Amino acid sequence: MGQLKQTPSDMRGATGTGRSIYELLRTQIADGSLPAGACAPSTRGLAAELGVSRTTVTTAYEQLAAEGYLVTATGRVARVARPLVAAQTPEPSGIRRTRPVPKLSDFGHRVQEIGLSALPHTEPVRFDFLYGALASRDFPSLAWRRAYQTELLRQQSRLFYAGPEGDASLRSALQGYLRRARGLACDAEQIVVVHGSQQGIDLCARVLLNSDDAFVFEDPGYLMARRCFEATGARCLATAVDAQGLDTSSLPQDHRVRLAYVTPSHQFPLGGVLPITRRQELLQWARRQNAWIVEDDYDGEFRYGQRPIDALQTIDGDGRVIYVGTFSKTLSPQLRLGYLVLPPEIVPVFRQAKRLTDRHSPLLEQRVLASMIESGAYERHVRRMRRENERRRAALLDAVTRYLPKDAQVGGTAAGLHVVLWLPFLLPAEELNVVAAARQAGVGIYPVSTLFVEPESLARPRPAGFILGYASLTVEQIHMGMEILGRLLSQGSTVK
Amino acid sequence: MGQLKQTPSDMRGATGTGRSIYELLRTQIADGSLPAGACAPSTRGLAAELGVSRTTVTTAYEQLAAEGYLVTATGRVARVARPLVAAQTPEPSGIRRTRPVPKLSDFGHRVQEIGLSALPHTEPVRFDFLYGALASRDFPSLAWRRAYQTELLRQQSRLFYAGPEGDASLRSALQGYLRRARGLACDAEQIVVVHGSQQGIDLCARVLLNSDDAFVFEDPGYLMARRCFEATGARCLATAVDAQGLDTSSLPQDHRVRLAYVTPSHQFPLGGVLPITRRQELLQWARRQNAWIVEDDYDGEFRYGQRPIDALQTIDGDGRVIYVGTFSKTLSPQLRLGYLVLPPEIVPVFRQAKRLTDRHSPLLEQRVLASMIESGAYERHVRRMRRENERRRAALLDAVTRYLPKDAQVGGTAAGLHVVLWLPFLLPAEELNVVAAARQAGVGIYPVSTLFVEPESLARPRPAGFILGYASLTVEQIHMGMEILGRLLSQGSTVK
Numbered sequence: 001m002g003q004l005k006q007t008p009s010d011m012r013g014a015t016g017t018g019r020s021i022y023e024l025l026r027t028q029i030a031d032g033s034l035p036a037g038a039c040a041p042s043t044r045g046l047a048a049e050l051g052v053s054r055t056t057v058t059t060a061y062e063q064l065a066a067e068g069y070l071v072t073a074t075g076r077v078a079r080v081a082r083p084l085v086a087a088q089t090p091e092p093s094g095i096r097r098t099r100p101v102p103k104l105s106d107f108g109h110r111v112q113e114i115g116l117s118a119l120p121h122t123e124p125v126r127f128d129f130l131y132g133a134l135a136s137r138d139f140p141s142l143a144w145r146r147a148y149q150t151e152l153l154r155q156q157s158r159l160f161y162a163g164p165e166g167d168a169s170l171r172s173a174l175q176g177y178l179r180r181a182r183g184l185a186c187d188a189e190q191i192v193v194v195h196g197s198q199q200g201i202d203l204c205a206r207v208l209l210n211s212d213d214a215f216v217f218e219d220p221g222y223l224m225a226r227r228c229f230e231a232t233g234a235r236c237l238a239t240a241v242d243a244q245g246l247d248t249s250s251l252p253q254d255h256r257v258r259l260a261y262v263t264p265s266h267q268f269p270l271g272g273v274l275p276i277t278r279r280q281e282l283l284q285w286a287r288r289q290n291a292w293i294v295e296d297d298y299d300g301e302f303r304y305g306q307r308p309i310d311a312l313q314t315i316d317g318d319g320r321v322i323y324v325g326t327f328s329k330t331l332s333p334q335l336r337l338g339y340l341v342l343p344p345e346i347v348p349v350f351r352q353a354k355r356l357t358d359r360h361s362p363l364l365e366q367r368v369l370a371s372m373i374e375s376g377a378y379e380r381h382v383r384r385m386r387r388e389n390e391r392r393r394a395a396l397l398d399a400v401t402r403y404l405p406k407d408a409q410v411g412g413t414a415a416g417l418h419v420v421l422w423l424p425f426l427l428p429a430e431e432l433n434v435v436a437a438a439r440q441a442g443v444g445i446y447p448v449s450t451l452f453v454e455p456e457s458l459a460r461p462r463p464a465g466f467i468l469g470y471a472s473l474t475v476e477q478i479h480m481g482m483e484i485l486g487r488l489l490s491q492g493s494t495v496k
Numbered sequence: 497m498g499q500l501k502q503t504p505s506d507m508r509g510a511t512g513t514g515r516s517i518y519e520l521l522r523t524q525i526a527d528g529s530l531p532a533g534a535c536a537p538s539t540r541g542l543a544a545e546l547g548v549s550r551t552t553v554t555t556a557y558e559q560l561a562a563e564g565y566l567v568t569a570t571g572r573v574a575r576v577a578r579p580l581v582a583a584q585t586p587e588p589s590g591i592r593r594t595r596p597v598p599k600l601s602d603f604g605h606r607v608q609e610i611g612l613s614a615l616p617h618t619e620p621v622r623f624d625f626l627y628g629a630l631a632s633r634d635f636p637s638l639a640w641r642r643a644y645q646t647e648l649l650r651q652q653s654r655l656f657y658a659g660p661e662g663d664a665s666l667r668s669a670l671q672g673y674l675r676r677a678r679g680l681a682c683d684a685e686q687i688v689v690v691h692g693s694q695q696g697i698d699l700c701a702r703v704l705l706n707s708d709d710a711f712v713f714e715d716p717g718y719l720m721a722r723r724c725f726e727a728t729g730a731r732c733l734a735t736a737v738d739a740q741g742l743d744t745s746s747l748p749q750d751h752r753v754r755l756a757y758v759t760p761s762h763q764f765p766l767g768g769v770l771p772i773t774r775r776q777e778l779l780q781w782a783r784r785q786n787a788w789i790v791e792d793d794y795d796g797e798f799r800y801g802q803r804p805i806d807a808l809q810t811i812d813g814d815g816r817v818i819y820v821g822t823f824s825k826t827l828s829p830q831l832r833l834g835y836l837v838l839p840p841e842i843v844p845v846f847r848q849a850k851r852l853t854d855r856h857s858p859l860l861e862q863r864v865l866a867s868m869i870e871s872g873a874y875e876r877h878v879r880r881m882r883r884e885n886e887r888r889r890a891a892l893l894d895a896v897t898r899y900l901p902k903d904a905q906v907g908g909t910a911a912g913l914h915v916v917l918w919l920p921f922l923l924p925a926e927e928l929n930v931v932a933a934a935r936q937a938g939v940g941i942y943p944v945s946t947l948f949v950e951p952e953s954l955a956r957p958r959p960a961g962f963i964l965g966y967a968s969l970t971v972e973q974i975h976m977g978m979e980i981l982g983r984l985l986s987q988g989s990t991v992k
Contacts, residue, residue, distance in 0.1 A: 019803070066910070067805050068771025081773060099815060101841045102754065102786045105728070108703035111852065112845045119659060133656040141648055148644065152637055158968040159828045160629040163615060195691065199854040207604035228852050232601070258598060275564025277577060290598045307515070309563050319595060332655045334859035345597045349608045356607065356724050358695035362858065363830035414562070472654040 017052050021060040029069050029080055040070055040078040106211070110231050117223075117450070127481030128444035131269075131418040131469030132333060138385060138471075139332055143377045144368060151367040164355035165347075166193025166339070167366040173373035174325075174339060181379070182300060183310030184323065186341050192350050193361050195336040197298060197326040201225050201261070203340070204294050204322055207353050208259050209234045216260035216291075218246050220451035222268045225261055225296065234258070238453035243411065245272035248281040259292045260285075264312045265300040269451050269467050270420055271412010273303075279312055286320050293321045299329045301382050303415040304390050319343030327369070329417060329471075330382050337365060389417055395475040396468065396482070403479075403486030409463075417471040420448060423489070426464035434464065434489075441488055443481045513548050517556040525565050525576050536566055536574040602707070606727050613719075613946070623977030624940035627765075627914045627965030628829060634881060634967075635828055639873045640864060647863040660851035661843075662689025662835070663862040669869035670821075670835060677875070678796060679806030680819065682837050688846050689857050691832040693794060693822040697721050697757075699836070700790050700818055703849050704755050705730045712756035712787075714742050716947035718764045721757055721792065730754070734949035739907060741768035744777035755788040756781075760808045761796040765947050765963050766916055767908010769799075775808055782816050789817045795825045797878050799911040800886050815839030823865070825913060825967075826878050833861060885913055891971040892964065892978070899975075899982030905959075913967040916944060919985070922960035930960065930985075937984055939977045 028034040043061060047054040061078055064070040072078045104112065124130065165171065171188040178184040194200045201224075209215060211233025217226055219238035230236055237254060240247045245267040251260075262282065264274035274282075286293050295312045303309060313321040326338035342350055354360070372378040396419065400410050409422040426434065431447035438445050448465035452458050470478055524530040539557060543550040557574055560566040568574045600608065616626055661667065667684040674680040690696045697720075705711060707729025713722055715734035726732055733750060736743045741763040747756075758778065760770035770778075782789050791808045799805060809817040822834035838846055850856070868874040892915065896906050905918040922930065927943035934941050944961035948954050966974055 022803075062801070063803055063805075066769060068773050068775075081771070100786065101839070102704075102788050102816060104842070104845060105702065105704055105706045105709075108845055108849070111703065111848045114848065114852075116848055116851060119657065124654060128654075130654075130656065133654045136651045136653055136655055139651070139655065145645060145648055149641060152641055155632045155635070157632055158620060158624075158626075158629045159632050159635065159830050160626060160968075161615065161829050195854040195857075198852070202853050206601065207607065208598070208601055210601045213601075224852070224855075231852055273562060275577075277564050279564075290596065292598050305558075307518075307559055309559075320598060333657050333855075334655050336854060336856070336858045343597070345595075346600070349600060349604055352607045352610065352612055353604070355612060356610075356694070356720070356727055357698050357853075358691040358832060359720075359829075360832070361691075362832045362861065365858065365861075472656075 018056045018060045018063075021046070021052075021057055022063050025060070025064055026069060029064075034080050036080050038080045040080065042077060106233065107231060110233060114227050114231060116227060125439055125444045126442040127473065127477050127484065129418075129446070129468040129470060129481060130444055130472060131446060131467050132328070133469060133472035134329070134332060135472045135474075138388065140372075140377065140381045143372060143381070147368045147371045147375075147377075148364070151364055151371065154367075155364075162360045162363050164192070164351045164360050165189075166191065166361060167363060167370060169370035169374075170366040171339075173370040177373050177379070178311075178325070178341065181382075182297065182325075183314050184341065185314070187344070190342050190344060190347055192340045192342060192347070192354055193366060194338050194340060194354065195358070195361055196328055196333070196338045197296060197324045198224060198228070198338075199336075199357075200324040200326075200338050200340045201228050201294065201296070203350060203353055203357070204259070204292070204324075205229050205232050205234075207346070207349055208292050210258075212256065213258040214254055214256040216251060216257055217453060218262060218267060219453040219457050220269055220448060221261070221453065222263065222296065222298075223451055226453065229259070229261065236453055238457065240457065241267055241270055241272065243270065243272050244278065245270075245274035246278065246282065248278040248285065251282070251285045253289070255289075257289050257291050259294060261294045261296065262312070263296050263298060265297050265303070265309055266412070266415035268296075268298065269412070269418070269448055271414065271416060271418075273309055273414055274312070276315075279315060282312075283316060283318070283320070287318055291320070294324060295321050296324045298324075298326055299416040300325075301330055302386055302389055302417055304386075304393060305414065309415075313341060319345060322346075330378075330385060331369075335365065337361065337369060389471055391475060392470040392473065392478060393419070395478045396470050399479045399482035403482045405486070405489055408489075418467055418469040421445070421466045421468055422463045423466070424463040428458065428462060428464050431464045431466065434466070437488055438485055441484050443484050443488075445485070514552045514556045514559075517542070517548075517553055518559050521556070521560055522565060525560075530576050532576050534576045536560075536576065538573060602729065603727060606729060610723050610727060612723060616940075616942070621935055621940045622938035623969065623973050623980065625914075625942070625964040625966060625977060626940055626968060627942060627963050628824070629965060629968035630825070630828060631968045631970075634884065636868075636873065636877045639868060639877070643864045643867045643871075643873075644860070647860055647867065650863075651860075658856045658859050660688070660847045660856050661685075662687065662857060663859060663866060665866035665870075666862040667835075669866040673869050673875070674807075674821070674837065677878075678793065678821075679810050680837065681810070682819075683840070686838050686840060686843055688836045688838060688843070688850055689862060690834050690836060690850065691854070691857055692824055692829070692834045693792060693820045694720060694724070694834075695832075695853075696820040696822075696834050696836045697724050697790065697792070699846060699849055699853070700755070700788070700820075701725050701728050701730075703842070703845055704788050706754075708752065709754040710750055710752040712747060712753060713949060714758060714763060715949040715953050716765055716944060717757070717949065718759065718792065718794075719947055722949065725755070725757065732949055734953065736953065737763055737766050737768065739766065739768050741766075741770035741774065742778065744774040744781065747778070747781045749785070751785075753785050753787050755790060757790045757792065758808070759792050759794065761793050761799070761805055762908070762911035764792075764794065765908070765914070765944055767910065767912060767914075769805055769910055770808070772811075775811060778808075779812060779814065779816070783814055787816070790820060791817050792820045794820075794822055795912040796821075797826055798882055798885055798913055800882075800889060801910070805911075809837060815841060818842075826874075826881060827865075831861065833857065833865060885967055887971060888966040888969065888974060889915070891974045892966050895975045895978035899978045901982070901985055904985075914963055914965040917941070917962045917964055918959045919962070920959040924954065924958060924960050927960045927962065930962070933984055934981055937980050939980050939984075941981065 043057045047057045065072045070078045171191040175188045205228050209232040214235040215229050218241050237252050313323040323341035411420045446467040539553040543553045561568045566574045567577050667687040671684045701724050705728040710731040711725050714737050733748050809819040819837035907916045942963040
């Protein structure tokens with residue numbers, strides 16, 4: 001037994017001595033100390049030598065036999081199995097980096113090349129106007145927790161995979177909600193529940209776009225959607241945006257166009273609300289091009305002054321508009337719950353695609369949300385959030401007037417949870433300097449330049465612009481943040 | 497005002513009379529009763545006529561102006577905007593089916609053609625040996641609920657998107673768990689948290705396979721994985737399986753092969769545990785082919801008698817094995833939580849792909865799970881489940897001996913949550929008859945034939961086989977179900 005080399009012992013709790021016997025023999029077999037065909041130590045002898053019960057040794061041997069290291073037979077001595085392929089010793093880490101790695105797919109290569117920017121600093125600065133963030137205290141924790149407990153107790157007698165389209169309770173609740181809140185009359189069968197709007201957009205990209213197609217995209221627009229469409233290999237046709245949203249007069253005529261991605265309720269990021277004329281022009285264009293329209297209604301719940309504008313899908317007579325909804329702006333972006341409202345013709349293929357992608361969205365959360373919509377708690381919450389965000393928005397507009405230079409302008413204020421601050425006395429190239437200086441002073445603001453598609457559109461003369469999200473801040477924080485920013489800008493310390 | 501046609505009134509709660517004025521005018525504009533350029537009724541006149549306040553009318557007009565239907569200016573009468581594209585009337589539903597729908601992508605077409613089978617009956621029969629289902633009473637509701645409440649209260653001050661790789665707490669907890677439970681030493685940075693193993697498999701398919709590639713697949717094998725790989729357009733190369741798992745001697749030499757999907761811990765469905773020799777042959781083959789290996793460790797936690805066998809990835813010196821783990825078999829398939837352990841070289845591309853796909857998995861559930869692993873509650877639960885399922889398995893084996901014909905055989909019993917029942921006195925073609933007859937008698941069993949890839953493998957002489965999952969049943973249900981099945985089979989009423 002003197003030949004048994006002690007390996008760095010890995011005494012995984014529950015299995016104790018048996019485990020280390022197993023490890024010892026396995027190492028010996030792997031490094032050739034016990035070659036193929038050789039007899040393993042007798043169980044009786046090994047047990048005596050190690051001072052353990054014979055059963056402990058036998059169990060380890062059975063494990064090794066089960067894994068194919070040993071060949072055992074009742075009454076016969078155990079032998080090392082053959083033919084064992086020469087064991088692989090992991091290479092030293094220096095060499096490891098050069099090891100040949102198998103190929104990636106074209107999609108994999110594109111994803112690798114896309115080089116998504118890092119997430120915005122996870123360490124928030126004191127006054128962080130981070131767009132997409134919500135205040136945790138706004139989350140309806142009590143109602144959510146109660147509904148969660150109720151649904152947890154209500155689980156059926158067995159747990160099994162659910163349908164890809166989403167729970168019937170949530171789809172039915174959503175149908176009612178969409179009618180009341182977004183003027184959208186659809187059948188619950190047209191709804192597919194997804195993991196946030198990002199998955200909805202990704203499903204559209206996969207199911208509707210080939211690598212030799214093209215898609216129309218708002219310029220500037222929502223970067224994570226663009227990346228998703230670009231990852232299919234399809235070509236991005238940037239289409240200009242003005243204060244009213246997508247400039248439909250400049251929609252391209254191109255036989256490769258299969259899809260247009262639009263944010264008609266509140267253009268991201270500039271904030272325009274697409275007028276009915278343009279909506280109809282967009283639909284007519286889509287008919288001529290035989291193209292799909294993906295309508296991302298990412299913050300359609302928030303519109304100040306007027307009732308939220310009806311969804312584009314409400315005036316779509318052709319079944320070309322795919323409506324993308326989300327709970328990221330009303331509840332939490334970490335919840336990952338959203339939905340598609342699909343033209344009936346493509347419901348089956350989207351259900352199949354969702355099922356292949358991840359079977360279905362988590363069931364319990366769907367039911368919790370359904371019960372909150374059914375009870376009215378969700379819409380009460382949305383109304384409260386609308387009032388809350390109206391206050392924040394008013395504070396921001398007030399603070400801009402009070403603290404920022406006179407020629408500062410604010411756009412996109414009619415809806416949503418962010419505005420764009422335009423500073424005509426700065427050039428777009430100066431945006432990043434201002435962002436960095438503001439950050440150092442404890443104020444987070446975000447440049448618009450990164451959201452433009454075409455270098456030409458960046459070159460077009462325009463003021464420097466910054467996105468200010470306000471949904472995660474208090475009225476006081478908004479005031480203090482703008483005061484600091486105003487001081488910075490008036491000092492001119494940020495600009496040469 | 498007599499010309500105002502009453503539309504099917506849609507008095508969405510909150511907005512009342514204003515809403516119906518809005519609807520009336522919008523309908524008139526859409527159907528041409530109020531043509532472009534025409535004056536809208538005066539607000540004062542309309543208010544008087546309808547007996548509402550002028551503000552109500554003005555608000556409706558402002559909404560219409562905001563949406564671009566009307567052009568308003570202070571002190572001037574509102575006019576219908578021009579040029580309005582002729583409004584689309586939705587076509588009657590009879591014609592609707594023939595409307596031209598834009599094209600789908602190649603992926604979309606393949607998904608449509610794949611025709612996934614429907615989910616197994618959601619209405620369980622009395623004794624349903626449905627594989628993949630768990631008993632709800634096995635779910636650790638109390639511990640889960642407590643951890644959920646704690647994590648809900650612990651939320652940070654703002655809610656924002658998290659990293660695609662998954663929460664650091666869960667990845668670190670998983671790293672420790674994988675080392676203890678699966679012998680897998682990895683870095684937390686190699687882990688990407690996904691929505692159940694299905695999303696893990698789908699990410700592998702997208703990132704690693706092109707449409708002109710081929711992949712190796714166990715025959716019979718896990719259908720939902722196969723469909724996922726097939727949806728990329730890649731060709732499925734079926735490789736035979738015997739009682740020990742994948743027959744590595746028949747692995748194909750084919751330059752198009754990019755990937756092999758395997759279930760080494762407990763082959764699905766036949767249940768073999770891949771011996772070390774074959775594991776090494778598989779790795780050597782992958783090196784020659786320069787192919788990836790996707791190791792689906794779907795129920796690696798459940799192994800009876802011996803300690804669970806270590807993961808294939810533990811002996812991979814090349815960085816070719818992608819480990820897929822899931823909580824669907826230990827907690828709930830409805831939770832949609834799983835993870836990939838990736839070779840370091842491809843971590844960045846998988847993180848990017850996950851981010852484009854759906855940003856990240858729900859954060860709260862990740863933290864709940866992390867805290868349950870850290871506290872030891874998760875592993876206590878897994879041990880309890882192992883004992884519980886060992887009892888169920890013993891009951892099933894006992895019941896088969898007791899109630900089924902003598903020549904019935906049970907395979908794949910060493911691990912997992914299901915076995916395969918082979919009935920040598922029946923032909924594979926008779927499986928569906930037996931399934932239907934059993935179902936009518938209140939017993940759910942599932943044919944193996946549907947999991948074979950190649951028509952040739954179906955034609956090979958073999959007994960009829962049935963998958964019996966036992967994890968959702970009580971010991972009594974297992975006995976009663978087998979008793980009924982035994983009676984059916986001995987009557988021979990199911991077979992001609």
